[in-house]
Amino acid sequence: MPAGYFYSEQDVADIAAYVHSLGSIPPEKLPGDPGRGAIVYSKSGCAGCHIIDGKGVGFGPELTEVGKRRSASYLQKTLASPVSTLPDDFVFVKAVSNSGQSLEGIRVNEDTFSIQIKDDFGKFHSLRKTELKELQKRKDLSPMPSFTELLTTEQMQDLVAYLASLRGPQ
Amino acid sequence: MKFMLQVLVVAAFCATAQAQVPYEHIANPDRYPGEWLTYSRDYAGHRFSPLNEITAGNVGQLKVKWVYQFPDPGNEVSPIVVDNIMFVTGPNSATAIDTATGRPLWSWKRPIPSDYHSLGFGQVNRGAAVLDDKLYIATLDCYLVALDLKSGIQRWASEVGDYKVGYSMTLAPLAIDGKVVVGVSGGEAGIRGLVDAYDAKTGKRAWRFWTIPARDDPAYQTWAGGSAKTGGGPTWVTGVYDPQLKLIYWGVGNPSPDWNGEVRLGDNLYTCSFVALDSETGKLRWHFQFTPHDTHDWDASQVPVLFDARIKGQDRKLIATANRNGFYYVLDRVTGEFLAAQSYAKQTWAKGIDAKGRPIVAENSEPTEKGTLVWPNANGASVWYSPSFSPQTNLFYVAVRNTSAVFYKRDPEYKAGTMYLGGGEDESPQDSSWGEIKALDPTTGDLRWEFKLNTPPWSGVLSTAGDLVFSGSNEGNFYALDARTGKPLWDFQTGGPIGANPISFAVAGRQRIAIASDRVLYVFGL
Numbered sequence: 001m002p003a004g005y006f007y008s009e010q011d012v013a014d015i016a017a018y019v020h021s022l023g024s025i026p027p028e029k030l031p032g033d034p035g036r037g038a039i040v041y042s043k044s045g046c047a048g049c050h051i052i053d054g055k056g057v058g059f060g061p062e063l064t065e066v067g068k069r070r071s072a073s074y075l076q077k078t079l080a081s082p083v084s085t086l087p088d089d090f091v092f093v094k095a096v097s098n099s100g101q102s103l104e105g106i107r108v109n110e111d112t113f114s115i116q117i118k119d120d121f122g123k124f125h126s127l128r129k130t131e132l133k134e135l136q137k138r139k140d141l142s143p144m145p146s147f148t149e150l151l152t153t154e155q156m157q158d159l160v161a162y163l164a165s166l167r168g169p170q
Numbered sequence: 171m172k173f174m175l176q177v178l179v180v181a182a183f184c185a186t187a188q189a190q191v192p193y194e195h196i197a198n199p200d201r202y203p204g205e206w207l208t209y210s211r212d213y214a215g216h217r218f219s220p221l222n223e224i225t226a227g228n229v230g231q232l233k234v235k236w237v238y239q240f241p242d243p244g245n246e247v248s249p250i251v252v253d254n255i256m257f258v259t260g261p262n263s264a265t266a267i268d269t270a271t272g273r274p275l276w277s278w279k280r281p282i283p284s285d286y287h288s289l290g291f292g293q294v295n296r297g298a299a300v301l302d303d304k305l306y307i308a309t310l311d312c313y314l315v316a317l318d319l320k321s322g323i324q325r326w327a328s329e330v331g332d333y334k335v336g337y338s339m340t341l342a343p344l345a346i347d348g349k350v351v352v353g354v355s356g357g358e359a360g361i362r363g364l365v366d367a368y369d370a371k372t373g374k375r376a377w378r379f380w381t382i383p384a385r386d387d388p389a390y391q392t393w394a395g396g397s398a399k400t401g402g403g404p405t406w407v408t409g410v411y412d413p414q415l416k417l418i419y420w421g422v423g424n425p426s427p428d429w430n431g432e433v434r435l436g437d438n439l440y441t442c443s444f445v446a447l448d449s450e451t452g453k454l455r456w457h458f459q460f461t462p463h464d465t466h467d468w469d470a471s472q473v474p475v476l477f478d479a480r481i482k483g484q485d486r487k488l489i490a491t492a493n494r495n496g497f498y499y500v501l502d503r504v505t506g507e508f509l510a511a512q513s514y515a516k517q518t519w520a521k522g523i524d525a526k527g528r529p530i531v532a533e534n535s536e537p538t539e540k541g542t543l544v545w546p547n548a549n550g551a552s553v554w555y556s557p558s559f560s561p562q563t564n565l566f567y568v569a570v571r572n573t574s575a576v577f578y579k580r581d582p583e584y585k586a587g588t589m590y591l592g593g594g595e596d597e598s599p600q601d602s603s604w605g606e607i608k609a610l611d612p613t614t615g616d617l618r619w620e621f622k623l624n625t626p627p628w629s630g631v632l633s634t635a636g637d638l639v640f641s642g643s644n645e646g647n648f649y650a651l652d653a654r655t656g657k658p659l660w661d662f663q664t665g666g667p668i669g670a671n672p673i674s675f676a677v678a679g680r681q682r683i684a685i686a687s688d689r690v691l692y693v694f695g696l
Contacts, residue, residue, distance in 0.1 A: 109645075110624055110645070111624050111643060111645030111646065111647050111663075112622075112623045112624045112643050112645065112647050112649070112661075113647055113649070113658070113661045130658070
């Protein structure tokens with residue numbers, strides 16, 4: 001796609017509005033029960049990495065509106081194989097400082113001289129690259145486990161139904 | 171208070187009374203090391219400052235002295251500095267700034283017509299030219315405008331091309347002895363490209379060189395089926411000048427339509443070439459085409475770099491460029507003779523360059539209906555931003571873009587004043603691309619050192635007599651490297667993407683470094 005230098009401000013606004021309308025997934029009829037799914041979510045430790053309605057730790061994606069953005073099949077696929085749906089700009093980082101301290105987390109920003117990482121407590125770290133003796137960047141690794149072996153089929157359906165029901169602040 | 175006012179008035183009078191820039195000053199810039207009188211500081215395109223106060227030993231102490239906030243985002247200006255006044259430009263605008271404080275002294279703005287559209291580029295301006303008592307600005311609606319240097323009042327405006335059919339200008343003009351030279355944008359709109367010279371005093375056109383040949387020019391035969399009439403060949407980056415040879419060297423951009431070469435079979439002269447033009451008449455002295463029959467939008471729109479060196483026992487006057495197609499070239503600037511070339515970035519479209527300087531094109535590198543993956547992408551291994559040459563280290567510095575794209579071919583339809591592309595490209599993901607600052611042997615292109623950047627850059631390079639190289643990154647880093655080793659010595663986060671060329675000048679004898687970063691112009695000093 002060529003760059004759209006030639007669009008007017010109105011053109012850009014119209015295109016943005018159209019694209020935005022594409023991002024809203026209509027409610028689907030699903031086999032699982034959202035109420036039971038909320039319990040599965042709670043018992044499986046999901047809130048240790050995700051935030052819903054301000055509750056949880058912000059390591060993974062915010063899920064308050066995930067049902068508007070992601071279809072049930074996408075959610076099912078992610079729960080079964082988190083690596084398969086990683087965004088293009090996702091990078092899991094392991095950094096080791098010159099003094100030997102190790103840090104793992106998700107890259108939230110990077111430039112030529114520094115990198116900013118969010119750890120599994122949701123805490124941000126800013127590191128100077130000259131102060132690191134090792135910087136591994138993995139695009140094929142997700143901190144989220146596959147739930148295929150951890151949940152029953154019914155629990156998985158309930159969890160998908162719960163996530164699909166999240167369409168904004170309650 | 172009265173005394174202070176008198177001092178200010180006298181100071182202002184002195185500043186304005188001295189605000190005259192004869193051609194001899196621009197032609198001999200080393201006599202005025204604290205000023206920056208033309209786009210690349212010198213006519214040779216070196217973007218090298220002889221100021222040496224800031225060195226590897228103290229660059230770590232650089233501080234922001236002042237900032238100036240532009241009214242528009244995405245600024246690409248390379249400022250001019252004359253007698254303690256800095257001149258910056260934006261789209262159809264110019265401002266004079268006090269170099270001691272950053273306070274504006276005057277501003278000028280020309281309305282952008284409501285039916286104007288930028289076809290293939292952003293609404294930017296890369297700088298002004300200065301000569302005698304005037305400042306020269308090239309506008310988006312394709313006028314060359316002369317302003318009074320002291321007041322910003324318009325003295326004349328000459329139409330260079332019709333913006334309604336796709337002509338536009340974003341470049342800094344080049345002021346030489348009595349003339350102001352400009353080129354045009356419009357390679358994505360099927361214009362007929364040109365280089366124009368105007369009388370600096372009156373604005374009357376002195377000569378015009380068409381980059382798309384007329385029927386009586388043998389080069390017309392390089393366009394099959396009369397395709398030259400929508401051939402493109404824009405000239406959108408400032409050229410350079412050899413005052414002894416009285417030759418202007420200018421880069422010519424892509425043929426139109428960009429990505430479908432089937433409708434314009436042939437070499438498509440003088441696109442993707444350097445042209446050497448007689449500065450008095452505009453007549454073509456020689457040309458050299460880097461990418462014959464280009465189908466990837468690889469304009470030869472880089473600032474050429476002039477230097478003299480001994481090659482194979484012979485003293486030569488040389489012209490060099492790190493071309494958008496991924497190869498570094500060295501030519502004789504008297505004759506245009508090809509002397510050397512080698513790849514300086516990742517490229518997959520050519521197996522090499524033959525003895526005459528013509529690329530040996532690899533198979534499966536043409537755009538197709540299904541798409542063809544090629545390195546570099548359409549923006550190329552280097553683009554409009556400036557390289558630098560240090561006569562002190564004898565190295566050629568260039569910001570390198572390593573990135574690929576899938577190129578597509580489509581049926582083109584020409585309609586005046588609209589995009590005429592014949593295809594498009596899908597750029598590769600950010601994480602598979604990277605940038606570098608490279609230092610090359612200027613006579614061969616051999617690599618001397620490289621410094622890796624997080625992403626392919628959009629900022630030019632400045633080298634200084636303090637043996638430093640300055641440049642910027644897309645992520646807002648403005649930084650200094652050791653000019654002899656490439657070792658990083660200092661960096662500063664400007665907070666916005668940098669897509670501009672740095673300069674250096676002096677305030678009361680103290681060296682300053684300036685760079686535009688998105689909406690802000692930063693000025694650093696010790």
